[in-house]
Amino acid sequence: MDKNILGIDWGTSNRRAYLIDEHGACLAEHEDGQGMLAVGGRERFGASLAGLLATMGVGAEVPVIMSGMVGSASGWQEVPYLDSAVPLQRLPAHLVPVADADWAGRCRIVPGYCYRSGAAVDVMRGEETQLLGAVALGHRDGWLVLPGTHSKWVLLRDGLIQAMSTYMTGELFAMLSAGGTLSSMMGGDASDAEGYAIGLSQAGRNEPLSNTLFRVRAGVVSRSAPAAQAPAVVSGLLIGAEFSAAARALEQAGGAARITVIGSPALAARYAVAAAHFGLQCEVLDPHRVYCTAISQFINQA
Amino acid sequence: MDKNILGIDWGTSNRRAYLIDEHGACLAEHEDGQGMLAVGGRERFGASLAGLLATMGVGAEVPVIMSGMVGSASGWQEVPYLDSAVPLQRLPAHLVPVADADWAGRCRIVPGYCYRSGAAVDVMRGEETQLLGAVALGHRDGWLVLPGTHSKWVLLRDGLIQAMSTYMTGELFAMLSAGGTLSSMMGGDASDAEGYAIGLSQAGRNEPLSNTLFRVRAGVVSRSAPAAQAPAVVSGLLIGAEFSAAARALEQAGGAARITVIGSPALAARYAVAAAHFGLQCEVLDPHRVYCTAISQFINQA
Numbered sequence: 001m002d003k004n005i006l007g008i009d010w011g012t013s014n015r016r017a018y019l020i021d022e023h024g025a026c027l028a029e030h031e032d033g034q035g036m037l038a039v040g041g042r043e044r045f046g047a048s049l050a051g052l053l054a055t056m057g058v059g060a061e062v063p064v065i066m067s068g069m070v071g072s073a074s075g076w077q078e079v080p081y082l083d084s085a086v087p088l089q090r091l092p093a094h095l096v097p098v099a100d101a102d103w104a105g106r107c108r109i110v111p112g113y114c115y116r117s118g119a120a121v122d123v124m125r126g127e128e129t130q131l132l133g134a135v136a137l138g139h140r141d142g143w144l145v146l147p148g149t150h151s152k153w154v155l156l157r158d159g160l161i162q163a164m165s166t167y168m169t170g171e172l173f174a175m176l177s178a179g180g181t182l183s184s185m186m187g188g189d190a191s192d193a194e195g196y197a198i199g200l201s202q203a204g205r206n207e208p209l210s211n212t213l214f215r216v217r218a219g220v221v222s223r224s225a226p227a228a229q230a231p232a233v234v235s236g237l238l239i240g241a242e243f244s245a246a247a248r249a250l251e252q253a254g255g256a257a258r259i260t261v262i263g264s265p266a267l268a269a270r271y272a273v274a275a276a277h278f279g280l281q282c283e284v285l286d287p288h289r290v291y292c293t294a295i296s297q298f299i300n301q302a
Numbered sequence: 303m304d305k306n307i308l309g310i311d312w313g314t315s316n317r318r319a320y321l322i323d324e325h326g327a328c329l330a331e332h333e334d335g336q337g338m339l340a341v342g343g344r345e346r347f348g349a350s351l352a353g354l355l356a357t358m359g360v361g362a363e364v365p366v367i368m369s370g371m372v373g374s375a376s377g378w379q380e381v382p383y384l385d386s387a388v389p390l391q392r393l394p395a396h397l398v399p400v401a402d403a404d405w406a407g408r409c410r411i412v413p414g415y416c417y418r419s420g421a422a423v424d425v426m427r428g429e430e431t432q433l434l435g436a437v438a439l440g441h442r443d444g445w446l447v448l449p450g451t452h453s454k455w456v457l458l459r460d461g462l463i464q465a466m467s468t469y470m471t472g473e474l475f476a477m478l479s480a481g482g483t484l485s486s487m488m489g490g491d492a493s494d495a496e497g498y499a500i501g502l503s504q505a506g507r508n509e510p511l512s513n514t515l516f517r518v519r520a521g522v523v524s525r526s527a528p529a530a531q532a533p534a535v536v537s538g539l540l541i542g543a544e545f546s547a548a549a550r551a552l553e554q555a556g557g558a559a560r561i562t563v564i565g566s567p568a569l570a571a572r573y574a575v576a577a578a579h580f581g582l583q584c585e586v587l588d589p590h591r592v593y594c595t596a597i598s599q600f601i602n603q604a
Contacts, residue, residue: 122520
C-alpha cells in the first residue's frame with residue numbers, strides 16, 4: 001500500500017488540504033473557507049474534518065497532519081508552543097495527537113513556536129510547517145519571510161530559529177480599508193508602482209506608522225497627492241516598515257543582505273520590489289511546494 | 303449692547319458651542335453629537351445650526367465662528383487650508399464667510415492649516431483655533447500637543463508653525479479595539495499604570511507599530527503577559543510612538559525638553575506620564591479655556 005498522508009493548513013479563515021505521497025508529490029488538493037472561525041466551536045472540528053475527507057475521497061487509512069490555528073486555544077485543541085531552541089528538523093517528533101477518541105489514532109497537530117528575546121515575545125502557528133519545508137529544501141540559513149495577514153520574518157541558522165518578528169501588515173491594511181479616516185481613499189489599485197515606491201521610501205525614514213499613515217490622508221485632502229495612489233502608498237508604508245526594521249537587524253547582525261520569501265506569486269512579487277528598494281537580494285519559494293515538502297517529512301512519524 | 307460671539311468647534315462626530323463675551327468669559331456652553339457625519343449632508347448644516355441657536359437661546363445678532371470639519375470637503379463648505387507661513391495671530395483676518403445666503407452676514411469659518419516639509423504634508427482643521435488660544439495665553443513658542451483621535455504635535459516659534467505631525471493614535475486604538483487580532487484582549491482598563499509603562503518603554507525602542515502591536519497578542523497567547531494589561535500596553539505603544547518620534551525631533555532641533563498639552567484632564571494626565579517617561583517637562587492647558595480665549599480673539603473681526 002502506498003504511504004500517503006493528508007496535510008491540512010487549517011487557518012483562521014481558510015483551510016487548505018494536500019494529499020501527499022512519500023516523495024512529497026501532491027496527489028490531490030482542496031481549499032475552502034472552513035477555517036477555524038467558520039467551523040464554529042471546538043466540538044465541531046471532527047465533523048468538519050470528516051466532511052473534508054469525504055469531499056476529497058481520502059480513505060480511513062491515511063494519516064492526517066494539521067497545522068495552523070487548529071492548534072490554538074480557539075481551535076480544535078490547544079497545543080503548547082515549542083521553544084525556539086527545538087530545531088525545525090525535530091518538528092516530526094513533537095506532533096501532538098488529537099485527544100478526541102474518534103480521531104486519536106490518526107490525526108496529529110503540528111505545534112507552533114514561541115520565541116523570546118528579553119521581554120519581547122513572538123509566536124507562530126502554521127508558519128513552522130512552511131519553515132520545515134524550506135529547511136528540507138535546503139534553506140537552513142538566513143532570513144525567511146512569510147508575507148500575509150501577519151507577516152513573519154524568521155532568521156534561521158542551521159535550521160534553528162535565531163530571531164522572529166511578526167508584522168500585522170495584512171491585517172492593518174484590511175482595517176484601514178474597511179473604515180476610518182483613510183477608507184474613503186482605499187478603493188484604488190494597491191499595486192500602483194509609483195505609489196508603492198513612495199510608501200517604501202517613506203517607510204525607510206523610520207517614522208511611526210500612526211504618523212505616516214495619516215500623511216497619506218493629508219496628501220490627498222491638501223491635493224498634494226492623487227487619491228488613486230493611496231492604497232499603494234499605504235501598502236508601501238506597511239511592507240516597507242517590515243524591511244526598514246529588518247534592514248537595521250541585518251546591519252546589526254552583519255548577515256548576508258538577502259531574504260527568501262515564501263509567498264504567492266502576487267505577494268512575493270511585491271516583496272521582491274521592496275527587497276530591491278532596500279538593497280536586499282530576494283529568492284522566492286512557492287508556498288504549495290514548500291508545504292508539500294514539509295508534510296512529506298512527517299510520513300514516517302504519522 | 304454686549305459684544306458676544308458664539309464659537310462652535312464642529313468636528314466629525316461631535317460639536318461643542320460656547321457663547322463668549324468680549325473678555326473671553328464663557329456665558330453658556332452646549333455639546334451634542336451633531337458632528338459633521340450626523341448632520342447628513344452639506345445642505346442640512348443651516349438647519350442644524352438654527353436648531354443649535356434655538357437650543358442655546360442665542361439671538362440673531364450674535365455672530366458665529368465655526369472651526370473644525372465643518373470647513374472640510376465633507377462639511378458645510380470647503381475652506382482652503384492656510385499656508386503655515388501665516389502666523390496664528392493673523393487667523394482673525396482669514397475667516398471665510400459662509401456662502402449660504404441665509405447665513406452669509408453672520409457666520410464665518412476658521413480655515414485650517416497645511417504644513418509642507420519636503421514631500422511630507424500635514425494638515426489640521428480645528429486645532430488651529432486651539433493654537434490661537436494658546437498663543438493668546440502666552441504660549442507662543444515650543445511644542446504644543448493636542449491629543450485625541452488624531453493627535454497633533456505642533457512646534458511654534460513666535461506664534462508661527464515651524465513643524466506639524468499628526469498621529470492616528472485614538473483612531474488606531476479604536477480600530478484595534480473594535481475588531482481583529484487584538485480586539486478580544488482590549489476590554490480591560492487602558493489606564494493600568496504598569497501596562498502603560500511597558501508600552502511606553504517598548505515604544506522607545508522605535509520598532510514598527512505593526513510589529514510591537516502584534517507582540518501584545520503574542521505575550522498574551524504565550525501566557526507571558528496578562529490579557530488585562532493589553533489595552534494599557536497598546537495605549538502606551540501608540541502614545542509612546544508620538545513621544546519617541548518627537549524626542550528625536552527635539553534632539554535634532556536642540557530645543558527645550560518641554561511640551562504644552564492642550565487636553566482633557568484624563569488624556570492630559572496620560573500624556574504627562576509619557577512626558578516624564580521620555581524626560582520631558584509637561585504643562586497642561588484646559589482646552590475649554592483655550593478655546594474660549596481663541597474665540598474672543600475673533601470678536602472684532604466677526
